[in-house]
Amino acid sequence: MEALNRYKAMRVVPFDVPGHKRGKGNRELTDFLGERCLTVDVNSMKPLDNLCHPVSVIKEAEALAADAFGARHAFFMVNGTTSAVQSMVMTACKRGEKIIMPRNVHRSAINALVLSGAVPVYVNPGMNRQLGISLGMSLDDVAQAIHENPDAKAVLINNPTYYGVCSNLKAITELAHRHGMLVLVDEAHGTHFYFSDKTPPSAMSVGADMAAVSMHKSGGSLTQSSLLLVNNQVSEGYVRQIINLTQTTSGSYLLISSLDISRRNLALRGEAIFQKVIDLAQYAREEINKIGGYYAFSKELINGDTIYDFDVTKLSIHTLDIGLAGIEVYDILRDDYDIQIEFGDIGNVLAYVSIGDRVLELERLVSALSEIKRRYAKDKTGMLSQEYIRPTVVLPPQEAFYAASEPVPLEQGLGRICSEFVMCYPPGIPILAPGEEITPAVLEYIQYAKEKGCFLTGTQDSAVNKVQIIKE
Structure with a gap:
C-alpha cells in the first residue's frame, strides 16, 4: 500500500498498460469505480515489484503476512483460493501419484487432479442424517486410507467445511507426517482461525505443510484475493514455480494491496x-x-x-x-x-x-x-434430506475428463461414467465428478436439486438437461 501511495505522488506519465491510463481513457469505468481506484490499477514495474518473482515491496508484504499467520512463507494469490488449492495439490503430487482427500472437497481440488494427473484416494466424510450434511473425516478412516495406500504423497483436509465442521486436524497432521506424507489444508473458510483462541486451531498452528486461505471471505480483502501459506520443508522456490503455471502474469494491484491492508487490519x-x-x-x-x-x-x-x-x-x-x-x-x-x-x-x-x-x-x-x-411453513413429508452421496469412482479424474465423451439426457446416463462435473454452486462441492458412475441416488439428487431451484453448474449443457458420459 505504501509503495502504491508513493507511486501516485510521483505523477508518472504512463506509457505502459493498462490502456485506460489511470482511468482517463474510460470515463464510464472511472465514474463507476472511482478515480482513486483506477489510479492504482497499474502494471508491474520496478518500484512496485512483480508478483511472479517478487524481490522488494511484494516480498516484504508477503513476509509480513507469513508472520501474521505463523507460516514460514506466504504467497499472495490473485486467482482466488481455487488457484491456491490447485497449487498445493500440484506441489505435492505429480502425475499418477496418490493424494488422500475427503470427497466433499471444493471442485478446485478435483480440478487440480484433472490438471496434474494425481489420483485421489477418497475418504468418505461422516454424515449427520438429521441435518443431511457431510461432516469431517474420521481419524480411523484416514488411518485406514494411509494403511491401504502407503505410497500416497499427501493428505488434504477441509478446515472447516462450509457448515463449520472441523476434523481432528492436529491428529491427522501428526499421523500423515509419521508416514512421510505432506498435509495440505483447504482453509477457504478459516481465515479467522489465525486470530482467535475461541475458534478451532489453524493449519499452521498444528504443523501442516501448506494451507489455502480465502482472505476475501472472513478476512475482509477484495473478492478473488487469497493467501497460500507454506511451512516446514516445503520449497518456497518450487511452490512459486507451480503457482506461476496457472496464476496470471498481470497481478492486480487492487487485489494485492487489499491483501496487504487486510493483513495489517487483522494483525492489529x-x-x-x-x-x-x-x-x-x-x-x-x-x-x-x-x-x-x-x-x-x-x-x-x-x-x-x-x-x-x-x-x-x-x-x-x-x-x-x-x-x-x-x-x-x-x-x-x-x-x-x-x-x-x-x-x-x-x-x-x-x-x-x-x-x-x-x-x-x-x-x-x-x-x-x-x-x-x-x-x-408446510408439512415436511417427502422432503429429500441427504446432502452427501458416496461416489462410485471408476476412473481417475484426468483420464475421465479427457476421454472421448458424448452428451446424453440425464436419465439415460444411469449406470454410465460421467466425464464432467455436476454441482450446486455455492457451495461448489461436486455431486458428480469426472470418472464417477451415475447411480440412481445421484440422479435422484440432481433432479430434486433442479426442481427446488438449486443453481447447478459444471456441465457443458448450461441447462443441465444433458450430461457428458464416456463413450463405450
Missing part, C-alpha cells in the same frame, strides 16, 4: 474483530432457535471425531422441519426480503457472518426467518 485488530463476529453469530443463533422449526446448530454437535470441533462464526440453519428446502428459504429471503445469504442447499442455509456485519442486519434476518415460517 483481529482478535477483537472476531470476538465481535462470534458474539453476533451466537446472538443470531439463539434468536433463530427461539422461533421454532429452524435449527441453527453449533458446538453441541461435537462428537470427538467426524465433528471434532465447530466454527462458531458459521450461522448454519437447518430448514427442513418447516417443510422448506434450504434453497427455497434462500430464494424467499432474496426475492421477498432483499436479504442475500451465502447459500441454500437441500436442507440448510448459511448466513455468512463476518467483520462487516452489525446487529441491525442480523435482527432483520431473524425477523424475516420468523415471517417466512409463518407464511410458508
